[in-house]
Amino acid sequence: MKNASLMKYGLFALIVVLGVALDQWSKWYAETWLATERPGFFSHPIVLEVPEQAEGTTVEAYLTETFEANTPEEVKTIAQLYTRTEDGQQLHPESELEAGQVIEVTNREVTVIEGYWDYQYTRNPGAAFGIFADKDSSFRKPFFLAVSLLAVFIILGLLRGVQNDQRLLLWALALIASGALGNFIDRARFGYVIDFIVWKYTDAHRxxxxxxxxxxxxxxxxxxxxxxxxxxxxERREGAKLEEV
Structure with a gap:
């Protein structure tokens, strides 16, 4: 019985650790390789330092090699409209780069499935669907931190009652705890949650x-x-069997 209990908590902890790790890695990717500029809200550029082997290459050629997930047309648009020097000077696709030069890309998205699935960096200071996003940060941050921790404690309490044959329920509680902790880490670090997965049916339905x-x-x-x-x-099957008896 004791071994079974240890296995239950061990599996729960493993799922939570892997879930949080996956969540934080994906947000690191979004923060590092996606860029969005929303005037009046936030600016999040991709900052790139030109390596020695890229000395003398053009902006478009360098970005083509760096942004392999984008099409040539998308890279050309990024090079024309969304690339600048560290001090804010606009660059052009044919501008030649120097080794060690720092450039910023102010907008970059990645299309996974055309018209259905994109990666786009954004920040959500509220809950799901932007709930409470307009509330003052002095209230919003401690409120969401407290709610996330409360959810984890409730899950741990429910975990005690999970039976050995309720593996699906164990996975359910572990996945919910993983998600709550993943977003808790964002709110503790930044005061907002990093979102980046866009599912849509064309741009009209997102x-x-x-x-x-x-x-x-x-x-x-x-x-x-x-x-x-x-x-x-x-329970219904067991009730039916008792009635038959």
Whole structure:
């Protein structure tokens, strides 16, 4: 019995660690390789230092090699409109670069599936769908930090009651905890959550931008609902058997 309990908590901890690691790595990618400039809200450029081997190459050629996930047309647009020197001077596609030079790219997105799935950097100071995003930060940050920690403590309390045969429920609680901790880390570090995954049907219909932590929470909730349905069905089957007896 004791070994089974240790295995339960060990599996829970492993799932949480892997989930948080995946979430934080994906946000590092978004922060490092995606750029957005929203005047009046925030500016997040990609900062690149030109390596020695790129000495004398043009802006367009360097960005083509650096941004392999973008099409040549997208790279040309970035080079024409969204590339500048460190002091803010606009660069052109044919501008030649020097080794050690620092350049900034002010806008870069990545298309995963044309018309359906993009990576676009944004910041969400609120909850899901931007709830409370307009509240004062002196209230918003401690409120969300407290809610995230409370959610984790509630999950740990529920975990104590999980039976050995309720593996799906264990995964559900671990995934929800992973997502809550992932977004908690963002709010503690920055005061906002990094979102970057865009699902859409053309540009006319867009799901609110989200991140891996949000996805983990949604999958966890779905697992929990499935486990609840299974429990109801199991109780009905057992009730039917008793009636037959």
């Amino acid at each position: 799901w609110p931008t989200f991140n891996i932590a949000d996805a983990l929470i949604c999958v966890g909730v779905a697992f929990m609902v499935i486990e609840m349905i299974r429990d109801v069905m199991r």
